[in-house]
Each structure stands twice: as C-alpha cells, then as structure tokens.
Amino acid sequence: MFTGKTSRMAWAIFSGSTWWRWEAGTILAGVGTAVAYAFQGWENWPLAASGGICTLMAIVLPVVQARKATAEAKRVNEAAAVEARIAAQTALGNEKRRLSRLLEPLAKELIHLTHAAHRDPADVRRRLKFMVVQTVAPKLADGVRVSFFKLQKHTITPSRVLVCDGISDGRDGHPSTTFPLGEDHGDFMLNYMSNSTNAPLFVANVRNPPPHIKSPPEWLSGACGYETFVAAPVLSKRDLLGMLTLDSERQGALVEEDAETLALIACLLAVGLQAAGRK
Structure with missing residues (x-):
C-alpha cells in the first residue's frame, strides 16, 4: 500500500506541470509504483516489480489504444475528404454535360430560325x-x-x-x-x-x-x-x-x-x- 508521503509524491508528479508528455507520465507511474511496493520490504521485490509492470501496462495500453483510435479516425476523415472531392468533381462534370446537352441543340435551333x-x-x-x-x-x-x-x-x-x-x-x-x-x-x-x-x-x-x-x-x-x-x-x-x-x-x-x-x-x-x- 502507498504511504501518505508516497501518495502525495505521486499526486505531485501527475498533477504538476502540463508540459509532461504522456510517455514520461507513464514511465514515472510505473517506476513510482514499483518503488512504493519496494519500500514495503526488499524481500518482496518480485511482488513489487509485478505490481509496477501491471500498473505500467494498465496506463500504457489505454494510451496506445487511444493513439490507434486517433490514427484510424484521421485515416477515415482523410478518406471521407477524398470521397467528397471525387463526388464534387463528378457532380460538376455531370452538370457540365447536362448544360452541353441542353444548350448546344438550343443554340443551333436559334441560329437556324433566326x-x-x-x-x-x-x-x-x-x-x-x-x-x-x-x-x-x-x-x-x-x-x-x-x-x-x-x-x-x-x-x-x-x-x-x-x-x-x-x-x-x-x-x-x-x-x-x-x-x-x-x-x-x-x-x-x-x-x-x-x-x-x-x-x-x-x-x-x-x-x-x-x-x-x-x-x-x-x-x-x-x-x-x-x-x-x-x-x-x-x-x-x-x-x-x-x-x-x-x-x-x-x-x-x-x-x-x-x-x-x-x-x-x-x-x-x-x-x-x-x-x-x-x-
């Protein structure tokens, strides 16, 4: 278990300056937890190490998943933007062809009649x-x-x-x-x-x-x-x-x-x- 002093140290680390990157925060969390477990007795260092690794994984995995989700969302948005451009170009081409089919024979008939x-x-x-x-x-x-x-x-x-x-x-x-x-x-x-x-x-x-x-x-x-x-x-x-x-x-x-x-x-x-x- 965390001691009161250790808990205050961990909170100070994570609630401090906002310029810390997520990677640094994750590493510190794992190391801090391992140290906290170790303070209970060096003879229990395997248990402390296991707790640190588990804590590290619990923090790292959501971060990795969030990054994957962000990358996937970016890819989907880029694909949607490409599809939108293609659709706009297709619509413009269809409108040009429609105008050509409408105006060309009309112009010819006007010339013929006049x-x-x-x-x-x-x-x-x-x-x-x-x-x-x-x-x-x-x-x-x-x-x-x-x-x-x-x-x-x-x-x-x-x-x-x-x-x-x-x-x-x-x-x-x-x-x-x-x-x-x-x-x-x-x-x-x-x-x-x-x-x-x-x-x-x-x-x-x-x-x-x-x-x-x-x-x-x-x-x-x-x-x-x-x-x-x-x-x-x-x-x-x-x-x-x-x-x-x-x-x-x-x-x-x-x-x-x-x-x-x-x-x-x-x-x-x-x-x-x-x-x-x-x-």
Whole structure:
C-alpha cells in the first residue's frame, strides 16, 4: 500500500506541470509504483516489480489504444475528404454535360430560325419562344412547367403587365398568374426583371416566400397550382421583352442551379428575339 508521503509524491508528479508528455507520465507511474511496493520490504521485490509492470501496462495500453483510435479516425476523415472531392468533381462534370446537352441543340435551333429566309419576324419570334420551352421542358424533372411571359404594353397608357401568352410546356395548362404594373407583386416583378444585375428569381416555397418578395395572392392561397417558382428575365440590351419561368407542383423538384441554367437559356432567347427583330 502507498504511504501518505508516497501518495502525495505521486499526486505531485501527475498533477504538476502540463508540459509532461504522456510517455514520461507513464514511465514515472510505473517506476513510482514499483518503488512504493519496494519500500514495503526488499524481500518482496518480485511482488513489487509485478505490481509496477501491471500498473505500467494498465496506463500504457489505454494510451496506445487511444493513439490507434486517433490514427484510424484521421485515416477515415482523410478518406471521407477524398470521397467528397471525387463526388464534387463528378457532380460538376455531370452538370457540365447536362448544360452541353441542353444548350448546344438550343443554340443551333436559334441560329437556324433566326437565319431562315422569307419568314415573318413576328412568326419567327413566336417560333423561337415555342422552341425554347419545348426543348427545355423534357430535360427537367417530371411535372416541371416551362413558360414564357410576354411584356404587354399599352400604347395609350403607361400600363405594363407580364402575362403568359399561351407558350408553355411540361404540364397541362398555362400559368394564370399575371404581374401588372400598379400592384405590389407586379411592381416588384417588373422592377426585378428589368434590372440586369439581379440574379434569377428562385422561390422554393411560394406559400412562404422570402420577405423581400412581393407575392401575388394566388401564391399564398395555393390557387396558382405550383409550389416552387423560378424566373429569369429576357432582356434585349436594357429593354425587358418578357421572362422565362419554371414552376413545379412539388417542392424540391427545382433547385437554385436550375435558376442559373434558366438564366443562360433566357439570354440565348433574348439574342434570338433581337436577331429576329432585325429581319
């Protein structure tokens, strides 16, 4: 058994300066225990040595196991980081291929339509809009509707309104929501779409939109018929021609990356409409 003085010495060793390494602490513990046993009588030195060795093993083994566990955790974390990088690179590659499959045929069709001879410009513009929505819709998730909202202007009054003119695909029916000047939601949408520096609009849940978005009544009541809404402006220089929209009946079917893709398509459509207007 430890004497009172010996116990105080051992406690002083282990509770002292924090710069002691675990290895030094382990060795001192074993030696101190062996000495403590030996103080009881040198004739019992085999028993003292055995006690010291047992004590040493009792301290060393947990330390070794802890180090092994730390090394294994580090290895697992490194492997997880590598897998995460590979997954991110794979996702990026898939997104690039998806954009290429979507935009390349779209660009070719735009060039073909805008350079077709002896076509009425108004007919070309309408064909361009239909071609865009019909090309994009099959590439998206099931039930996602693609629509073109044209900007209607009145020649006598300054009234303006964004309204779907029957050009949509991906789901039966056309969007019934309009965005007229003079109403909060219409003023917001017209101003937002007219600003070329704005990012495409992404509303994950139309029943609970971000505070800065002015919602049409149909969104809050659910009468609009969709849960998620995405919009990107079709701008010719700084003139708003309309907007392309995506909407889905199911939350989660559209993500912010879809909004970025829609913005690229809207830019292509704007170039095509501008070219058709010069015919």
